[in-house]
Amino acid sequence: MSNILEVANVRVRFRSQGALQALVQGNSDPYIDAVRDVSFSVKEGETFTLVGESGSGKSTLAMAVAGLHKAAEGSILFNGDDVTTMDDDAMQTYRKQISFMWQNPVGSLSPRLSVGSLITEPFKIHGLKQQDLRAESDRLLKLVGLPAHFSERYPHQLSGGQARRVGVARALALHPKLIIADEPTAGLDVSVQGEILNLLNRLQDELGVSMFVITHNLNIVRHISDQTAIMYLGRFVELGDTDAIFAQAKHPYTLALLSANPEADPDAQINRIELKGEVPSLLMRPRGCEFHTRCPFVAEGCDQTFPPVHSDNQHWLTCHYPR
């Protein structure tokens, strides 16, 4: 199967100081790297999941893929075309083929528009006025399992799960080839989380759409994802087939995330890998391995040199002492 998205060595930078301030303080590089040297690819019809904690650069990377942030280095190839060098016309065509599901299900819907207008808005934006919008709205609502009369409702009349379904319908409007979903289950009740994950899986089976999913909950990933990457401080620390990550994660950070899931059993014996402290600032990245300040297995050399890359059989990670 061919790759629909190929991301190579992407770096996204933000300015941290003004030009004058940087000059006065003698700072020759007044930038922070929110995403640094990230490479991955998404196969057609597959789901790629990106896992990481707040501030790890997940959403920044997703926005770079959607062309909303400019990548400072590297290339983002969508069906062979480089997103980073697209002109406005090409960008508009590109955006017709991808769609974004934003994090906050209710907040990403305009409170002044009815559900029917919301899910047919993409047609208007892309100038597809000849479509029968009424029929399209009915089709999309049916696709995500909502009754047709919901098109009359307004976002405040929806529950969190229903609002998320409307977000999915809106993302599907233009038959996209790639859906970028930022935290599709965040803020939803556990019983509704399952519904949304089932919905995403069903749509992928029916429509063959590729998905790029972002989440901080590693434990929901195994149900939807084919490939998983773990991100820490803007870099990937581990990347591989989802089954391999769950069966034999090797990076201490991945192991910590996996074990951080409290089990619904009061007598469960959890061999928890607990992380100390907080995520370091992007302004002062730790020397050597960037995870060594919180790593429970820190050993000689971790604070000195950047860890080597281990790569075999589609399983990639950077660590001095993989488990």
Next chain:
Amino acid sequence: MSDNVLTIKDLSVHYATNAGVLKALRHINLDVPRGSIVGVVGESGCGKSTLIGSIIRLLADNADVPNGSIEFEGNDLIKLNQDQMRAIRGNSMSIVFQDPMSTLNPVLSIGRQMVDIQYRDKKSYAEKLARSTEMLASVGIPDPAGRLKQFPHEFSGGMQQRISIAMALQANPSLLIADEPTTALDATLEVQIIHLLKELQTNMGCSILFISHHLGVIAELCDFVVVMYAGEVVEEGSVRDVFHRPTHPYTQKLLQCDPAVIAEKSRHLPTIPGEIPNLVEVPPGCVFRNRCEQAMEQCSTVVPLWDECRPGHFVTCHRARE
């Protein structure tokens, strides 16, 4: 004196809305034994926030409490006036909210805020500052004296939540209400906060009423669990009873359908079909029956009683004794 810090008996809360009277809580019974952690689990719309609001008496203006009592340290909170209530809030009862960023005032330093909330004590500023330093240290913030001068935006989310816990515990309350304190945090920080709460509870001996929709967190932290659904308590008991032998169909479903708990890879996850009933016109019989797979004929007519199916394990279900 009973050995309960908080005893809620037959509490109902109604809201007057345009659509009619919304019966948000109906005949709630809940005990918080002294020195224990009681978890309240339930999904959106089950009345968790209304329950907290009625305990701290900060309900919306259109709320009405037609019956019930909330006994706390010998007082019925429902009968107290605003001044008496103000003397209790933040003193013998305090609360940690879900979002630490909106709990803290962004334009005042942490130290100032921590000193301000000790306004009841007749101590000098220096003594209050020392107390604040001590509290910050006890929640594991490095260099507490130095960080008192900093502002909320200079702390990460996990640290902000530690600070709000420190502030809530400053007056040595006998009851701490924690309203989803880990929901806004990442998984690894969530674990840190749970351990911190458990440690502080052991050291300071306060009781905690812990509200969450995360079953795993409840199982790990709490001694007793109360499961709420659509404004009613459907099951109550010790953590082991409820998690090992869930008796109410809703609890059973809830435990089965958490996608994070299902270890087998599955593209068809179990869900609870249907929706929460309209609480303006509460349907007769069992409130869960239209989503229940085990519903019988009498479920649609007879309201199930609050029944002790095993010692200390209560449930409202017609099939509880099967």
